[in-house]
Amino acid sequence: HTSSHPVPAVQDTETPAQRDARMAWWRQARFGMFIHWGLYAVPAGNWQGKPVDGIGEWIMYNAKIPVADYKKLASQFDPTKFDAHAWVALAKAAGMKYIIITAKHHDGFAMFDSKANPFNIVDATPFKRDPLQELAVEAHKQGIKFGFYYSQDQDWSAAGGAALNMDAFHTGHWDKAQQGNFADYLHTKAIPQLKELLANYQPAAPSVIWFDTPTSDMTPQLASEIVTLLNQHPNLIWNNRLGGGYQGDTETPEQHVPAQGYPGRDWETCMTINDTWGYKSADTNFKSTQELIRTLADVASKGGNLLLNVGPDAEGVIPAGEAERLQAIGTWLDVNGESIYGTGPTPFPGDHGKFSTTEKTVGEKQPKWVPAWDWRATARPGKIYIHLLTWPGEAFHLSGPRVQIKKAYLLADPQHAPLKYTQKGQVLDLQLPGKPLDPNDTVVVLETT
Numbered sequence: 001h002t003s004s005h006p007v008p009a010v011q012d013t014e015t016p017a018q019r020d021a022r023m024a025w026w027r028q029a030r031f032g033m034f035i036h037w038g039l040y041a042v043p044a045g046n047w048q049g050k051p052v053d054g055i056g057e058w059i060m061y062n063a064k065i066p067v068a069d070y071k072k073l074a075s076q077f078d079p080t081k082f083d084a085h086a087w088v089a090l091a092k093a094a095g096m097k098y099i100i101i102t103a104k105h106h107d108g109f110a111m112f113d114s115k116a117n118p119f120n121i122v123d124a125t126p127f128k129r130d131p132l133q134e135l136a137v138e139a140h141k142q143g144i145k146f147g148f149y150y151s152q153d154q155d156w157s158a159a160g161g162a163a164l165n166m167d168a169f170h171t172g173h174w175d176k177a178q179q180g181n182f183a184d185y186l187h188t189k190a191i192p193q194l195k196e197l198l199a200n201y202q203p204a205a206p207s208v209i210w211f212d213t214p215t216s217d218m219t220p221q222l223a224s225e226i227v228t229l230l231n232q233h234p235n236l237i238w239n240n241r242l243g244g245g246y247q248g249d250t251e252t253p254e255q256h257v258p259a260q261g262y263p264g265r266d267w268e269t270c271m272t273i274n275d276t277w278g279y280k281s282a283d284t285n286f287k288s289t290q291e292l293i294r295t296l297a298d299v300a301s302k303g304g305n306l307l308l309n310v311g312p313d314a315e316g317v318i319p320a321g322e323a324e325r326l327q328a329i330g331t332w333l334d335v336n337g338e339s340i341y342g343t344g345p346t347p348f349p350g351d352h353g354k355f356s357t358t359e360k361t362v363g364e365k366q367p368k369w370v371p372a373w374d375w376r377a378t379a380r381p382g383k384i385y386i387h388l389l390t391w392p393g394e395a396f397h398l399s400g401p402r403v404q405i406k407k408a409y410l411l412a413d414p415q416h417a418p419l420k421y422t423q424k425g426q427v428l429d430l431q432l433p434g435k436p437l438d439p440n441d442t443v444v445v446l447e448t449t
């Protein structure tokens with residue numbers, strides 16, 4: 001194996017078969033829960049009585065809150081309504097197969113019991129509990145995978161922690177307390193905390209470390225020190241946001257579904273339900289259940305996973321607008337999960353959308369691929385699933401199947417009554433009922449064996 005990395009990572013040294021085995025559960029999963037929860041839930045988007053523009057977990061940066069003032073928020077953080085069992089049960093009811101929670105976001109506050117740094121939920125708040133421990137144990141009990149998001153690079157409350165220089169008018173830092181040496185920060189905070197996260201949650205050890213987001217401070221040499229640690233946990237999956245030239249396991253498009261997915265790479269779209277990751281009391285701009293189900297079908301049709309975010313509040317409650325939508329997605333998946341979990345991408349290449357530069361979404365500024373909600377396909381050996389996202393009427397015309405269709409039926413029809421169709425060459429004409437069984441996504445199964 002050849003690798004230009006100072007320390008080869010698991011992806012550099014494993015065989016394709018070993019990789020397939022390591023990624024197997026993740027590729028089956030298709031749908032996970034992202035949780036952005038931290039001190040920023042206390043101000044909830046407001047500072048000194050005024051709303052602060054931007055995403056909730058960036059309030060420290062956007063309002064240029066001095067480190068000492070931000071740290072004072074910890075004394076007000078007492079999420080007594082937090083219920084690990086209920087959160088994991090909600091993820092399961094939604095049909096999600098894994099949970100990734102912010103162990104430490106860019107603000108530098110650790111949501112776990114950390115001996116490496118006192119700015120953490122056990123030492124600095126009246127709550128004194130480790131919610132990540134409780135969640136890890138519950139996830140293990142309820143049989144769902146669990147992982148940690150960790151902001152290894154940006155840390156706005158530690159001396160030497162990086163901050164992005166977002167534009168010409170701001171330097172990366174706004175408080176003298178942030179000045180320091182990045183390598184020192186890494187050696188005294190980030191790496192020791194990553195060690196804690198990897199070691200202290202037995203038997204519910206994390207399955208994923210979700211890094212976010214490298215700056216130029218993360219040199220290949222520094223990143224390789226983290227890789228040395230990751231290499232001690234051979235089953236771990238980690239994303240492409242470590243930095244230092246490491247590609248990791250997964251591509252991580254944010255707030256959009258890529259036009260063609262990433263053929264040959266594992267990938268996962270992360271997305272908010274409203275317009276913020278961390279809780280903002282004023283943001284109730286929730287996407288519809290229909291849009292979320294369509295997005296899941298879109299992602300699956302390109303062979304990816306959807307990591308859908310919730311932003312619990314400072315009491316430890318997942319906003320009702322988010323929980324309700326998750327329940328509704330779960331209801332759809334109860335009937336239609338076969339067309340999502342463990343499926344492969346569409347056998348019918350072609351575009352279902354267009355690029356737009358005007359689309360405004362959180363986090364990214366590049367042109368976005370804007371989906372058309374016509375139909376999508378997913379597949380597994382012997383079966384093709386046609387996801388009808390907009391009802392085509394009583395006739396559906398499909399160009400493309402290269403194999404003889406043996407039977408067609410609606411997945412949501414408990415009888416699986418056969419649908420009439422004609423197939424001539426690579427053209428299939430399907431007769432459908434006048435109305436969809438489910439306006440969100442009615443799935444037609446085409447059996448090919």
Ligand code: FHN
Nearest residue numbers: 055057212213254270277363
């Ligand atoms: O800056 C963060 C943001 O707050 C959020 O955590 C997202 C989630 O993918 N990641 C970063 C931006 O890429």
